[in-house]
Amino acid sequence: xxxxxxxxxxxxxxxxxxxxxxxxxxxxxxxxxxxxxxxxxxxxxxxxxxxxxxxxxxxxxxxxxxxxxxxxxxxxxxxxxxxxxxxxxxxxxxxxxxxxxxxxxxxxxxxxxxxxxxxxxxxxxxxxxxxxxxxxxxxxxxxxxxxxxxxxxxxxxxxxxxxxxxxxxxxxxxxxxxxxxxxxxxxxxxxxxxxxxxxxxxxxxxxxxxxxxxxxxxxxxxxxxxxxxxxxxxxxxxxxxxxxxxxxxxxxxxxxxxxxxxxxxxxxxxxxxxxxxxxxxxxxxxxxxxxxxxxxxxxxxxxxxxxxxxxxxxxxxxxxxxxxxxxxxxxxxxxxxxxxxxxxxxxxxxxxxxxxxxxxxxxxxxxxxxxxxxxxxxxxxxxxxxxxxxxxxxxxxxxxxxxxxxxxxxxxxxxxxxxxxxxxxxxxxxxxxxxxxxxxxxxxxxxxxxxxxxxxxxxxxxxxxxxxxxx
Numbered sequence: 001x002x003x004x005x006x007x008x009x010x011x012x013x014x015x016x017x018x019x020x021x022x023x024x025x026x027x028x029x030x031x032x033x034x035x036x037x038x039x040x041x042x043x044x045x046x047x048x049x050x051x052x053x054x055x056x057x058x059x060x061x062x063x064x065x066x067x068x069x070x071x072x073x074x075x076x077x078x079x080x081x082x083x084x085x086x087x088x089x090x091x092x093x094x095x096x097x098x099x100x101x102x103x104x105x106x107x108x109x110x111x112x113x114x115x116x117x118x119x120x121x122x123x124x125x126x127x128x129x130x131x132x133x134x135x136x137x138x139x140x141x142x143x144x145x146x147x148x149x150x151x152x153x154x155x156x157x158x159x160x161x162x163x164x165x166x167x168x169x170x171x172x173x174x175x176x177x178x179x180x181x182x183x184x185x186x187x188x189x190x191x192x193x194x195x196x197x198x199x200x201x202x203x204x205x206x207x208x209x210x211x212x213x214x215x216x217x218x219x220x221x222x223x224x225x226x227x228x229x230x231x232x233x234x235x236x237x238x239x240x241x242x243x244x245x246x247x248x249x250x251x252x253x254x255x256x257x258x259x260x261x262x263x264x265x266x267x268x269x270x271x272x273x274x275x276x277x278x279x280x281x282x283x284x285x286x287x288x289x290x291x292x293x294x295x296x297x298x299x300x301x302x303x304x305x306x307x308x309x310x311x312x313x314x315x316x317x318x319x320x321x322x323x324x325x326x327x328x329x330x331x332x333x334x335x336x337x338x339x340x341x342x343x344x345x346x347x348x349x350x351x352x353x354x355x356x357x358x359x360x361x362x363x364x365x366x367x368x369x370x371x372x373x374x375x376x377x378x379x380x381x382x383x384x385x386x387x388x389x390x391x392x393x394x395x396x397x398x399x400x401x402x403x404x405x406x407x408x409x410x411x412x413x414x415x416x417x418x419x420x421x422x423x424x425x426x427x428x429x430x431x432x433x434x435x436x437x438x439x440x441x442x443x444x445x446x447x448x449x450x451x452x453x454x455x456x457x458x459x460x461x462x463x464x465x466x467x468x469x470x471x
Contacts, residue, residue, distance in 0.1 A: 007153045007410040008422060009074060020075045020470050023189045027182070033418075036071075039181050040415060043069050046177050067170060068463030070414045073178065074425055074445035078192070078471040081441055084147070084155055087339030088429055089437045090329060092143050095160060095316050096433055097332035099139035103129045103312060113331050114324045122321070123369065124314030126277060128284060132301050134310050135208050136434065141308040142201070142272075143431045144168075144443075147339070149410035156342050156407070158426065160325065162309060162317040164274045168430050169232035171444040172197060172239075174466040190471040192441035197430070198239035200438050201272075205240075207434040208306045209269050216269035219243045219259060221250070223275050223291045233274050247275075252295030255302040270306045277311050319368040319402050320346070343405060347398035356403040357394070360387045364454075365394065365403045378454055380406050409454055412465065414447055424448045426456050427467065442467030 005013075010021045017025040028036075047069055076084075101108055102119055109116040119125055144165030146158040175194050179186055202218070209216035222233035224246050237244035249260055250268065258265035273280060279289040284297035299305045315321065323344040326337040345352040345363070356363060360379050367375040377390040394401050411422035429443030445465040446456035456462040 005151055006408050006422065006424070007149055007151055009149075009410055009412040009425070010072075011413075018075075020077045020468075023185060023470075024073065024075065027185055036415075037418075040071055042181060043071055043177055046180070047173075050173060068449055069174065069177070070447060070463055070465045071178070071181065072413050072415065072420070073466045073468045074412050074427065074442075075468045075470055076442060078469055081192075081469045083338070084429070085439065085441075087155075087337070088145055088431050088439065090333065090335060090338050091145065091157065091160070091325065092140065092431045092433055092437055094325065094329040094332050095143070095162065096137065096139055098328045099310070099313060099316050100134075100137045101332075102315065104131060108328065108331050111331070113327045114321065118320055119315060122315050122318055124277075124312070124318050126312035126315075128297060128301070129310070129312040133303070135210060135306055138208065138433050139310040139313045140316070141204055141208055141310075141433055143309075143433070144428045145431060147427045147429065147443075148342075148407055149427075151408040153410075155339060155427075157325070157339050158342060158407075159319065159322060160317040161428075162313040163276065164229075164309070165428070165430065166229040166232055166274075167428055167444045167446075168197060169235040170464050171430070171440075171442075171467070172235075174444075174464055178466045192469040192471070194440040194442065197440045198236060200432055200440070201236070202240040202242070204432040204434040204438070205270050205272055205308055208308055210303050210306055213269045217259070217266060218270040218272065219245045219250075219268055221245050221247070221271050221273040221275055221280075223279065227274070229274065236272075242272075247280075247290070247292045250293045250296075252293060252299050255295075255299045255304050257293070257296065257299050257305045268305060270308065272308050277314065280307075280311070319366055320399070322402070342407060345403040347394060347401050347403065352403075353394075353398050357391060360391060362406060363403045364406050365390060365401055368400055368402060376455070378406065381452065381454070406454070409448075412445075412447065414449070414463075414465075416449065416451075421451075423451075424454050424456065425465070441469035 010018060012018055098108065108114050109119060140162040142165060144161040147155045148158045149155050171194060205218050206216055219242055220233055220237040222230060222244060234244055245259060251258055257268040259268050275291055278286045280292040281294060281296040282289045282292050283294045300307055323341065323346065326341055329335055329337045345356050347353045347356060363379045365377040409424040412425045413420040414423040425445050425447045427443050427445050429439055432438045445467045447463045447465055448454060448456045449463050
């Protein structure tokens with residue numbers, strides 16, 4: 001099966017420049033190649049200076065890499081962004097409603113709209129959260145929803161990230177860098193700002209404080225400097241003006257969380273935690289965790305501290321439940337989904353399984369618990385031997401996998417070597433949920449730098465671009 005033609009973000013099929021790229025195309029045409037090369041070098045140098053890195057687990061060449069940055073932006077017309085924003089608001093509202101429901105009355109399961117066993121037997125479902133009331137009924141305060149544009153030029157949701165979505169620091173640094181390098185482009189057109197994200201995040205966390213707490217103490221809890229996103233943890237804590245803490249810096253007494261400070265213990269009201277459920281409390285989950293805080297779950301269940309995101313959000317972003325999100329939107333909101341899902345084959349269904357096994361060369365197969373581009377088979381890019389090995393894994397445990405058609409991900413011109421070439425991209429907007437749903441325009445654009453690659457994750461050799469929403 002041949003892939004459909006790719007949608008090029010900058011150029012129409014007849015080779016003309018799309019209107020939203022007119023300003024950038026003019027700059028490209030009128031700027032000498034030496035000046036462009038100079039700007040690209042300056043961008044690399046700035047990333048080095050700021051130290052924008054991510055860790056790659058299992059690397060023998062060193063634990064940290066710089067994220068490759070490309071100076072050609074991903075540009076979205078304002079009108080198109082408004083449609084996407086409505087779809088994101090609708091989707092995250094339904095996902096939060098689903099999380100509240102499955103940990104309380106389970107109406108959607110009783111109605112048979114989502115198979116009960118897929119939720120209740122899911123490794124990310126946390127029985128410890130049953131009947132726990134979280135402030136405002138919000139479970140996923142910070143979400144990253146990955147969007148791709150297919151050959152038809154429409155956005156599709158590829159996956160929902162509701163646990164500890166990362167990458168927003170790159171979004172902010174990309175913009176800062178582009179404004180320094182291309183002030184003339186920002187002066188000549190209206191590019192919507194993104195630098196207020198830390199203020200919006202801080203306001204979201206303040207509003208998530210336990211009932212009766214008016215001036216909450218907020219901390220960002222990190223697993224430590226060996227985590228792949230540690231740069232981001234330190235960056236966001238600094239930008240929000242809150243303490244960056246590790247589990248060892250906190251303790252629980254009388255169901256209240258305290259932070260150790262040089263002035264003595266200080267009560268903590270909200271924890272923006274960047275640690276997975278399994279590690280946050282050795283008394284509740286993994287007893288061998290050295291990263292968590294003993295007794296934290298008791299304080300949380302008692303309503304004395306807020307965790308953002310809530311424990312147990314992972315059940316809503318498990319890839320096996322992704323196909324049911326459109327049904328969640330209909331069930332909780334009584335609306336048709338604005339953003340479409342990618343068609344998904346459920347391998348627990350024998351018909352789907354048979355089809356997938358027969359067509360592995362045309363499909364993308366993913367682990368339901370996988371992330372970061374690991375554990376995937378991209379059929380058209382795979383060898384016969386790789387497919388045979390993967391087939392054995394799928395047949396051993398079909399419930400651990402889903403499959404999707406190989407999308408014709410849109411391309412955006414990208415500097416590789418000395419020239420511009422098309423490379424595949426996706427978009428991760430960051431959505432903040434509290435009293436209202438908020439986000440900065442656009443999101444993080446990730447780009448697959450290897451020719452023909454459809455995998456954009458930084459851990460798999462991907463880079464990043466600035467995202468412009470232009471009026």
